[in-house]
Amino acid sequence: MPKSKIRKRHFLDYSILIPYLILSVVGLIFVYSSTSYIQIVRGADPTYFVTNQAIFWVLSLIVITLMYKMKTDVLKSQQLIVFSTLIIFLLLILTPFIGEEINGAKGWLNFFGFSLQPAEYLKIMVVWYLSYILSKRQDTIQDNFWGDMKRPLLLVFFMVLLVVIQPDMGNAAIITLLALVLLLASGVNWFYTVIIGGAGVGLSFIAIEFLIHFGQYIIPSRFQYIVSRFEVFKNPFMDELNQGHQLVNGYYAMFNGGWFGRGLGNSIEKKGFLSEAHTDFIFAIVAEEVGLIGALVILGLLIFMIIRIFLVGIRSKKPFNSLICIGIGSLFLLQVFINLGGLLGLIPLTGITFPFLSQGGNSLLVLSVGVAFALNISADEKRTKLAIEYEYLKSQE
Numbered sequence: 001m002p003k004s005k006i007r008k009r010h011f012l013d014y015s016i017l018i019p020y021l022i023l024s025v026v027g028l029i030f031v032y033s034s035t036s037y038i039q040i041v042r043g044a045d046p047t048y049f050v051t052n053q054a055i056f057w058v059l060s061l062i063v064i065t066l067m068y069k070m071k072t073d074v075l076k077s078q079q080l081i082v083f084s085t086l087i088i089f090l091l092l093i094l095t096p097f098i099g100e101e102i103n104g105a106k107g108w109l110n111f112f113g114f115s116l117q118p119a120e121y122l123k124i125m126v127v128w129y130l131s132y133i134l135s136k137r138q139d140t141i142q143d144n145f146w147g148d149m150k151r152p153l154l155l156v157f158f159m160v161l162l163v164v165i166q167p168d169m170g171n172a173a174i175i176t177l178l179a180l181v182l183l184l185a186s187g188v189n190w191f192y193t194v195i196i197g198g199a200g201v202g203l204s205f206i207a208i209e210f211l212i213h214f215g216q217y218i219i220p221s222r223f224q225y226i227v228s229r230f231e232v233f234k235n236p237f238m239d240e241l242n243q244g245h246q247l248v249n250g251y252y253a254m255f256n257g258g259w260f261g262r263g264l265g266n267s268i269e270k271k272g273f274l275s276e277a278h279t280d281f282i283f284a285i286v287a288e289e290v291g292l293i294g295a296l297v298i299l300g301l302l303i304f305m306i307i308r309i310f311l312v313g314i315r316s317k318k319p320f321n322s323l324i325c326i327g328i329g330s331l332f333l334l335q336v337f338i339n340l341g342g343l344l345g346l347i348p349l350t351g352i353t354f355p356f357l358s359q360g361g362n363s364l365l366v367l368s369v370g371v372a373f374a375l376n377i378s379a380d381e382k383r384t385k386l387a388i389e390y391e392y393l394k395s396q397e
Helices: 014-042 048-069 078-098 118-136 145-164 169-185 190-218 221-234 245-257 282-315 319-343 361-396
Strands: 100-102 105-111 114-116
Touching: 014 048, 014 282, 014 361, 048 361, 078 105, 078 118, 078 145, 105 118, 114 361, 118 145, 118 169, 118 319, 118 361, 145 169, 169 319, 245 282, 245 319, 282 319, 282 361, 319 361
Parallel strands: none
Antiparallel strands: 100 105, 105 114
16 A cells, blocks of 8 residues: 555554444443433332443544544653643542442532543543653662652552542542553563562452451541442341342342343343342343353453454553553453452452443543553554554665
């Protein structure tokens, strides 16, 4: 193809875009399936939730289109990154004072009827911000890790702390893990890798045991729901009608589905047994309606997309591109692991949504921004590779 006719659309990575589109449409189907019955019983509009989700999806497609058309240099603009970080920081400061409380967490801001969850946007912001900082300090981070990273890490720490006090422990955990992944992927000295990784695993086990045995005595009442979740995690059937209600009915939903499911729209648990089924328990409804086989196909498609994003990062020649894709892939993978881990009883419930399927406009928009980053970077790497090959062939003439 003549160089003059090559456009950015020719570098579009369909192995990322097509799974995203399929998962988003499947998500709309299951948001409608899991909410329409309850809405009809309430005498409300059965299409309310799916319409809201569809509006955010259309907005997401616009954002992806605009971000894909941007040059990668724009995404690496220091002014843009600093401005975006400050906006998120200010929103997080405002949230405890003027935020709306939902399910015990004061984490939403309402602007002209639009509900904004700053903690969701902080996830992609931390990936973007740390990828920029770490890519700029590749030459010095080995020998002067703390001197180089002290201020950025303190800023991230304070923003995570603002999420904790909402309280939103699920998103706080994801953001912390994302920061650790990016640090470990940045080329930092192996000594710090061992220290950070070992300390993270050790402190996690200590914290879990501490919360289970002593949490009810010393944890403030505002955070007591965390203790309850750890107690339920050990055996949800001990409190099946109260704290263990969600987890137990999630098990029933997956059991009902069997291998091939009860059929689309035929879930039993969504009919009032499994409350808020359209959010963090959407995958239980998926398993009930399309069965284990269908659920694994959907999960496999998502894992395929995540692997493709990781591969773009691993193969990238530029540190910023590599770190961004590793961070985005890790964000998607962490949400899948934490959501399914809670659903299957492997870890305590956190309220984290399942990527692209769960109802939640803010979550869908943030994940779509992650897809836009991956598509832009994939195109940039392909263009760079083509330019290198072109120059090489030209030099051989």
